[in-house]
Amino acid sequence: MSLMIVGADNLGSIRDNVKDLGFEEITHLSGRKKSKFRNFEIPADTDFVLVMTDYINHAVMRKVKSAAKERGVSVIYARRSWSAIYKKLERRAICV
Template sequence: MSIVIVGADYLGGIEKNLYAKGVKELIHITGRKAANRNKINIPKHTSFVLVLTDFVNHNTAKMIKTAAKTQEVPLVFAKRSWGAVEKQLLDAGVINA
């Protein structure tokens, strides 16, 4: 399973926990710099996109949402805490308990 995470400068334990849940490849885009926001690219083999809402502005979230819909990639929004991320991923059916 390959995922793209948008938001936050540092993922902390989220990265480790995602690898434990079966993620093989993780691409992290901070979304902080305008140059990076304009070049957001979702690889074709991506299983889902995770947007950390407390670290992304509205315009960046809108751009990610549009890109994910265009490529028909599942999109999950969550706060930057493992509890919130895990709950949203389980609710979306992206990962199993």
């Protein structure tokens, strides 16, 4: 499975924890620079998009949401804490 993470300047141990859950390919965009989101597209092989809600502005959130809807990719919104991310992934039955 592949995952795109939007938001948060530094992932820290989140990248390792997500890899332990079975995500082989992880793409990360910090969400700070608006220029990165002018022509925003989700990579074709992405299964899920994880949006860190504490480090992203509303305009970027709307672009990510519309791009995901266009591609038919599931979006998961969570705060930048491993417990919040794990809880959201668990609800989607991604990790068991």
